[in-house]
Amino acid sequence: MRRRVVALLALPAVALGAAGAFVARPLPPALLAPPAVPALRIEDRHGVLLRSTRTGDGALARRVPLGEMDPDLVAAFLAAEDRRFREHRGVDPRALARAAWASLRAGRVVSGGSTITMQLARLLVPIPRTVPGKLAQALWALRLEAHLPKDRILEEYLNRVPLGQGALGVDAAAALYFGADARRTSLGEAALLAGLAHAPSADNPLVAPARATARRARVLARLARLGYASAEEVRRAAEEPAAAEGAERPFLAPHFTARLLARAARAGSPPGGTWRTPLDAGLQEALEGEVRQTVKALADRGGRDAAVVVLDNPTGEILAWVGSPDFWADTTGQVDMVVSARQPGSALKPFVYGLAFDRGFTPASILPDVAQAYATSTGTYAPRNYDRRFHGPVRAREALGSSFNVPAVHLADRLGPAAVLGTLHAAGFASLARSPAYYGLGLALGNGDVTLLELANGYRALANGGRWTPVRWFAGDPPVGPGEGRRVVSPLSAALVLDILADPVARVPGFGFDTPLDFPFPLAAKTGTSRHFTDNWAAAVTGRFTVAAWVGDFRGRAMQGVSGVSGAGPLLRRAVLLTAARYAPGVLPTPAEAGAVPARICRTSGLLAGPRCPAATEWFAPDRVPGQPCDWHRDGGVALPAEYAEWAAERGAVPTAVPPASSEDDRFRIVSPRDGDTYRVPPGVEARYATVALRAGGHAPGPLRWEVDGRPVAGGRWTLVPGAHVVRVRSGTASAEARIAVE
Secondary structure: HHHHHHHHHHHHHHHHHHHHHHHHHHOOOOOOOOOOOOOOOOOOOOOEEEEEOOOOOOOEOOOOHHHOOOOHHHHHHHHHHHHOOOOOOOOOHHHHHHHHHHHHHHHHOOOOOOHHHHHHHHHHHHOOOOOOHHHHHHHHHHHHHHHHHHHHHHHHHHHOOOOOOOEEEEEHHHHHOOOOOOOEOHHHHHHHHHHHOOOHHHHOOOOOHHHHHHHHHHHHHHHHHHHOOOHHHHHHOOOEEEEEEOOOOOOHHHHHHHHHHHHHHOOOOOOOEEOOOOOOHHHHHHHHHHHHHHHHHHHOOOOOOEEEEEEOOOOOEEEEEEEOOOOOOOOOOOOOOOOOOOOOOHHHHHHHHHHHHHHOOOOOEEEEEEOOOEEEOEEEEOOOOOOOOEEEEHHHHHHHHOOOHHHHOOOOHHHOOHHHHHHHHHHOOOOOOOHHHHHHHHHOOOOOOOOOOHHHHHHHHHOOOOOOOOOOOOOOOOOOOOOOOEOOOHHHHHHHHHHOOHHHHHHHHHHOOOOOOOOOOOOOEEEEHHHHHHHEEEEEEEOOOOEEEEOOOOOOOOOOOOOOOOOOOHHHHHHHHHHOOOOOOOOOOOOOOOOOEEEEEEEEOOOEOOOOOOOOEEEOOOHHHOOEEOOOOEEEOOOHHHHHHHHOOOOOOOOOOOOOOOOOOOOOOEEEEEOOEOOOOOOOOOOOEEEOOOOEEOOOOOOOOEEOHHHHHHHOOOEEOEEEEEEEEEEOEEEEEEEEEEE
């Protein structure tokens, strides 16, 4: 028994001896070595700095000797973190006792009582936040104090303390929040930085300016109470802004640069040197403003988030990348919708039609937009159109241009889900990782999750003759050779799809005459809306660049009646015009350049136009020009094929006689521009791209001949000129005119 007592009494002595031996041991030579800081500069295409030097873990780190730091800064940290720093030997018993009492009263840990030396110990040595860890932290603090002077401990702490948004040390934080440095800070700046040490993630002014200001006020009060500052100095400091307007941000284009670093890390590339990217910082900043304005306008209807990406068509270079309205938002800001997969709705239809054109369909093919039901493994699938109506027999041009759902599903059924999915994989939609049976026919309507970047690069493939190549992340990457990449659709099918998406007349049945997708230069555009208005998508292709936009809610909540045309469409329009102001849009590849030939066809049947047919010009592969004249229109009326007869009889949609030329449906008229229209040249758009499409509707007895103010106009577009103008079109003996104004 006596031996047990002696042993128990000896335990404290042994523990104290071990602790003393630990404290007396010299510090490891590498313990205080400055962290390696590779000099990393990420620049835009013009050399503008996007992201500055960072450590290997992505944090800002800038070292300043203690003797060069602003005295207010040192005083603020001592007042806020350890006012008896000069008195204790690494552990402050009074502070520990006060922290323990406060925690007991609150019923939880509210303060750790850590000294600056103890905090430095945790920064230097990985120590768990447990009771044994607290003891180890105290022992390390005593060891540091035994071997280092106070000023060295304070200098190491101030150069290593994390202060939010990846800033390590007071100098990096001063640059981040105030555009200043640790050598010259105001009293208010010093107090705010000192306050950040308590909760750098929650209290920093980029995330929570109100919390940062409140924390600063407590530090200023403590400075006054300890005699470091007068009441007047504290009053003036409290009036300073929480963060300077011109402060250095952690990085520009944050989602893009974060993704770039993540890619480099996966590839094993060290983050050092200068990385020149193709991003355009000026365009990036402008688009970030448009994204913020979009969510502000749609917030009351549930459109709380938005994203935009812009690609250069010839090279695949990423020109702009906006992943969210505010990267620094404290909840969802760092969600990057450029690479987050969601359902794209009708935005995938162009790839279905491109495959169909390669399989023998043409823009004049008549597709059934009638009630249909398909047997699937999960039950009967009956697709419906967005407007909840059926439109009868429709040409493929009109079906795609107006984004009718039923014809697209019909095509997917004819082609097979496996073939559709294969085409989408070729177009770069790697996010569609499930089997064809999983998606089924709904794949034509975008029931699979894809990313905005995949969508943009898929549309870019259409602009590049149907050939997909990867995007380029670095300005120095070698260009993709003519034989590289992979074929999505043929050049002719790609040109036909773009021609349809650029045709404002083809959009009229589905969207009307006035949409945000009409531009003053050649452009193909498409929108998409997922089920229950959860996601809005829009993509636009010019000869030079591709823009894709998304609007919705990161949390997946449905918007209130916001469609692709009313949500993502206006954002797309502004993004396209901003991009066009910096990069000439160029011209789209035309069907004629891809080898197509024109033919006059009946707008109802898609067959060669007869004398009684409402005629239109359509493009065909040379071997696919219809060889049969239209037999739907006869002297006695219109005779539809049997598969449409029941649909027509139920709805009375097909007349029993050919309507007279004076009817609204067939009256020869100008539909673009409309009589009385007033145009303004968009700001920043070159004059040669400020054009209006010339379109006629109704029965045209012959070729169209356009003139403006009596002067002939060719090409189907007229360049806007300020003033009042008369637009006239002639076809045989028929003519029509519209009076417009250009401001």
